Amino acid sequence: xxxxxxxxxxxxxxxxxxxxxxxxKGLGTDEKAIIDVLAHRSCSxxxxxxxxxxxxxxxxxxxxxxxxxxxxxxxxxxxxMMTEAEYDASELKRxxKGLGTDEDAMIEILCSRTNxxxxxxxxxxxxxxxATLEKDIESDTSGHFKRLMVSLASGGRMENQPVDMTKAQxxxxxxxxxxxxxxxxxxSTFNSLLASQSYEQLRAVFDAYQKISGKDIxxxxxxxxxxxLEIGMVxxxxxxxxxxxxxxxxxxxxxKGLGTDDKTLIRVIITRAEVDMVQVKQxxxxxxxxxxxxxxxxxxxxxxxxxxLALVS
Numbered sequence: 001x002x003x004x005x006x007x008x009x010x011x012x013x014x015x016x017x018x019x020x021x022x023x024x025k026g027l028g029t030d031e032k033a034i035i036d037v038l039a040h041r042s043c044s045x046x047x048x049x050x051x052x053x054x055x056x057x058x059x060x061x062x063x064x065x066x067x068x069x070x071x072x073x074x075x076x077x078x079x080x081m082m083t084e085a086e087y088d089a090s091e092l093k094r095x096x097k098g099l100g101t102d103e104d105a106m107i108e109i110l111c112s113r114t115n116x117x118x119x120x121x122x123x124x125x126x127x128x129x130x131a132t133l134e135k136d137i138e139s140d141t142s143g144h145f146k147r148l149m150v151s152l153a154s155g156g157r158m159e160n161q162p163v164d165m166t167k168a169q170x171x172x173x174x175x176x177x178x179x180x181x182x183x184x185x186x187x188s189t190f191n192s193l194l195a196s197q198s199y200e201q202l203r204a205v206f207d208a209y210q211k212i213s214g215k216d217i218x219x220x221x222x223x224x225x226x227x228x229l230e231i232g233m234v235x236x237x238x239x240x241x242x243x244x245x246x247x248x249x250x251x252x253x254x255x256k257g258l259g260t261d262d263k264t265l266i267r268v269i270i271t272r273a274e275v276d277m278v279q280v281k282q283x284x285x286x287x288x289x290x291x292x293x294x295x296x297x298x299x300x301x302x303x304x305x306x307x308x309l310a311l312v313s
Contacts, residue, residue, distance in 0.1 A: 001244075002278035004312050007042035016041070017053040020061065029068045031303045038080050039310035043274060046081060072262050073303040076311075079270045085120035086128060088113065091267055092121070093129055096140040103145070103228045105267065106137070108250060110152040111235040112243060118155030144187040145228040151195035158198045165204060171197070172208035175220075180213055185224040194236045202240045244279035245287070247272050251280070252288050255299040265299075265308070273311045281312065 016037050023030035038046060053061040062081050069077055079087055088109050095102035113121065125133040137149045171193055178189035193205065206217045213220065221233045238246040247268050254264040272280050284292045296308050 001276035003274045004277040004281070005040070005042065005273040007045055008040055011041065011045050011048075013045070013048040013052045014056070016045075016049045017056050017061075020049070020053065020064075021057055024064050024068045031069070031073070032306075034065070034069075034077065035303065035307050035310055038077060039307050043080075043084055047083060050081060071304065072266065072300075073307060075262070076266055076270065076304065076307045079266060083124070084271070084274075085117070085124040087270060088117070088121045089125040089128055089133070092125065092133060093136075094263075096136050101140050102263070103141070103231070104264070106141075106149060107228070107232045107235045108264075108267070110149060111232065112239045112246065115155045115157055115159055118153065122153070122155070141228075143229070144191065145232060147188070148191050148195065148229060148232050151191060157196060158201065161198055161201065163200050163204050165208075168201060168204035168208045171205045172212055175205070175209055175217070176212050179220055179224045180215070187225070187229065190221070190225075190233060194233055199240045202236075206237065206240070242283070244276050245283040247276075247280045248283035248287055248292075251284060251292060252295070255295050260299050265296075269308055269311050277312055 019033055019037055023033035037049070041049065050061045053059070053064075062078060065077055065081065066074060082090065091105055092109060095105040109121070110118070122133050125131065125136075129136075134150055134153055137153055138146060141149055174189055175193065178186035194202070197205065209215075209217050209220070218234055218237050221237065222230060225233055235246065238249070250264060250268050254261040254268070268280075269277075281292045284290075284295075288295075292312055293309060296305060296312065300308060
């Protein structure tokens with residue numbers, strides 16, 4: 001996995017804090033200076049800048065940025081100033097706040113993070129919102145989808161275990177018996193396997209399933225499930241098989257057609273830039289025949305476009 005955004009060499013938090021202060025002092029704002037600093041520092045470097053800014057100037061950097069910037073450009077910059085766990089926690093909170101739920105954001109975050117990341121997200125959620133993530137999920141979702149989200153939010157997926165081929169065969173049989181082979185679907189069998197087994201183990205289960213049934217597990221889920229449960233389970237399958245490919249598709253769908261789903265576009269770029277954006281871009285080019293940068297250029301403008309391009313280049 002290769003990031004597009006790497007820690008700056010010769011990093012000097014004091015210099016950066018001075019540059020940011022100067023960019024926001026007096027009349028007008030120097031957006032270019034803000035992008036040059038914040039879109040080219042790692043998350044931990046940005047946290048250092050934030051802490052030192054307060055020490056040097058007695059002011060809160062995020063508050064200063066919010067008062068100077070606006071719109072989607074502000075959303076990106078403010079997102080960059082959080083830790084990874086704080087950002088995921090705040091996106092989950094946003095997804096469940098007010099009327100309606102952004103199930104898509106919940107699915108993306110909870111289906112693709114490691115156990116440790118989910119533990120950190122839950123800690124950040126409690127600290128920031130004085131609430132527990134699981135309780136909020138329970139009050140905001142229902143049915144089998146709720147059970148899937150609660151399972152994923154428990155952060156107990158098996159990790160780093162050798163693949164057990166015999167168990168993979170047995171579990172594939174169980175999925176077959178719970179879905180295609182019977183009238184109606186036993187969703188809880190799908191839930192328990194997809195939420196608990198390691199990615200490596202699930203790959204073996206999916207391969208074994210193909211041999212038993214002659215069908216691909218993703219197609220089976222689509223024909224057996226519906227609504228958000230279907231979207232959630234398909235997301236797990238796609239992340240298990242090809243995580244960068246999953247995020248490439250998310251980026252594509254956030255920009256294709258009329259209008260832009262800016263919330264998804266911003267979230268995926270912020271959360272993948274320091275992880276695997278190089279691979280996400282390769283998958284994007286391969287799948288859609290056009291570079292991610294070109295899509296961003298066509299779909300956004302101004303400082304918002306500039307900061308997104310800085311993060312993925």
